[in-house]
Amino acid sequence: MAHGVSRVKKSVKLSDQQFQVVQALNKLGGASAREVQQELNHLGLAHTTIGTVMSRLEKKGVLSSKVQGRERIYRCTVDEGAIRQSMVNSMISTLFKGDSKALMAYLVSEGEFDIDELDELKKLVQHGEDND
Amino acid sequence: MAHGVSRVKKSVKLSDQQFQVVQALNKLGGASAREVQQELNHLGLAHTTIGTVMSRLEKKGVLSSKVQGRERIYRCTVDEGAIRQSMVNSMISTLFKGDSKALMAYLVSEGEFDIDELDELKKLVQHGEDND
DNA sequence: TAGTATGTACTACAACTGTAGTAGATGGCC
DNA sequence: GGCCATCTACTACAGTTGTAGTACATACTA
Numbered sequence: 001m002a003h004g005v006s007r008v009k010k011s012v013k014l015s016d017q018q019f020q021v022v023q024a025l026n027k028l029g030g031a032s033a034r035e036v037q038q039e040l041n042h043l044g045l046a047h048t049t050i051g052t053v054m055s056r057l058e059k060k061g062v063l064s065s066k067v068q069g070r071e072r073i074y075r076c077t078v079d080e081g082a083i084r085q086s087m088v089n090s091m092i093s094t095l096f097k098g099d100s101k102a103l104m105a106y107l108v109s110e111g112e113f114d115i116d117e118l119d120e121l122k123k124l125v126q127h128g129e130d131n132d
Numbered sequence: 133m134a135h136g137v138s139r140v141k142k143s144v145k146l147s148d149q150q151f152q153v154v155q156a157l158n159k160l161g162g163a164s165a166r167e168v169q170q171e172l173n174h175l176g177l178a179h180t181t182i183g184t185v186m187s188r189l190e191k192k193g194v195l196s197s198k199v200q201g202r203e204r205i206y207r208c209t210v211d212e213g214a215i216r217q218s219m220v221n222s223m224i225s226t227l228f229k230g231d232s233k234a235l236m237a238y239l240v241s242e243g244e245f246d247i248d249e250l251d252e253l254k255k256l257v258q259h260g261e262d263n264d
Numbered sequence: 265t266a267g268t269a270t271g272t273a274c275t276a277c278a279a280c281t282g283t284a285g286t287a288g289a290t291g292g293c294c
Numbered sequence: 295g296g297c298c299a300t301c302t303a304c305t306a307c308a309g310t311t312g313t314a315g316t317a318c319a320t321a322c323t324a
Contacts, residue, residue, distance in 0.1 A: 015280090015281065015282085016222070016226045017281080017282070018281090019226050019227065020226070032301075032302090033301075033302075034300085034301070034302095045282090045283075045284090046283070046284050046285085047284095047301085048283085048284055048285070048286095048301095048302085048303095049282070049283050049284055051284095051301085051302065051303080052281095052282085052283075052284080052303095052304095053281090053282080053283090055302090055303080056280085056281085067302095069290090069291075069301095070289080070290050070291055070300070070301055070302080071300090071301065071302080072301080072302065072303095084227050084238070085242065087223070087226075087227060088223070088227065088235070088238065088239075090148070091219070091220070091223050094148045094151055094152070094219075095151065095216050095219060095220065100239055100242075101249060103220070103235075103239065104236065104239055104249075104253055105253065106216070106220065107220075107232055107235065107236055108253050110217070110232075115254060117233060117236075118250060118253060118254045119254075121236055121237060121240050121250060122247060122250045122251075122254075147310090147311065147312085149311080149312070150311085164271075164272090165271075165272075166270085166271070166272095177312090177313075177314090178313070178314050178315085179271085179272095179314095180271095180272085180273095180313085180314055180315070180316095181312070181313050181314055183271085183272065183273080184273095184274095184311095184312085184313075184314080185311085185312080185313090187272090187273080188310085188311085199272095201271095201320085201321075202270075202271055202272080202319075202320050202321055203270090203271065203272080204271080204272065204273095
């Protein structure tokens with residue numbers, strides 16, 4: 001593609017950890033490293049670790065921050081949905097040659113779904129059709 | 133299940149590149165670095181690069197190899213489906229808190245599917261129900 | 265058998281990630 | 295004002311990945 005269209009949602013690819021941090025951040029709606037660490041305390045990471053992760057994420061442009069008092073408050077600059085989308089797409093392209101139907105079929109064939117659930121989805125489609 | 137089996141699908145997580153190599157390998161059904169490189173020539177990687185990737189993959193237990201003449205023929209020891217599964221699951225757990233229905237719903241909401249397609253899936257479910 | 269071609273093994277190196285310690289800055293309390 | 299708590303920034307280090315060059319082994323060919 002061309003070079004440097006910064007408007008393009010360039011595909012954001014985050015590691016599991018990174019994504020969790022982003023998620024926590026979104027949940028908290030702006031938070032310091034410590035707060036995120038507390039939110040994610042089940043991961044058992046040092047708060048400095050979270051701090052590192054966040055500052056790296058900021059360097060990547062996924063987060064922004066501003067100092068507030070003695071804290072640095074981070075905030076996610078990229079829509080979590082967009083990240084999800086880009087990660088799902090990347091996965092689809094890697095694992096299913098870009099064919100999202102294949103993923104669907106795969107999920108179905110994995111037996112994760114029954115007909116009722118599909119019907120629900122169907123409703124979703126019906127109602128979502130003009131919803132964009 | 134007893135513990136003698138060690139066949140346990142421990143979650144295999146591969147990078148995009150790695151997965152492509154595995155895929156190519158499966159397609160070729162056992163191949164040397166050079167052959168894989170040719171198969172993946174669209175990636176524009178040096179054959180030595182592919183070699184490196186494959187030997188690392190072997191170290192990880194994903195591939196096995198034997199020398200045959202002057203070539204080392206690699207072969208995938210892990211079912212590609214299993215890899216796919218484990219990667220999809222990992223993605224689901226990261227992005228959708230382990231809820232595969234959420235992924236489904238997500239795919240649907242992304243507007244990737246229309247009703248006909250869902251109907252096809254429905255058929256798939258119906259017929260796949262006792263198919264395992 | 266000597267030379268050429270070909271294929272791998274080893275080495276290298278940069279970037280990224282996971283993880284965390286330490287030092288320094290800053291704010292609060294007595 | 296000084297001390298303590300707290301928070302970040304910086305540094306560090308190991309492991310993984312992406313990438314490939316170089317050297318060495320081996321096979322084929324004339």
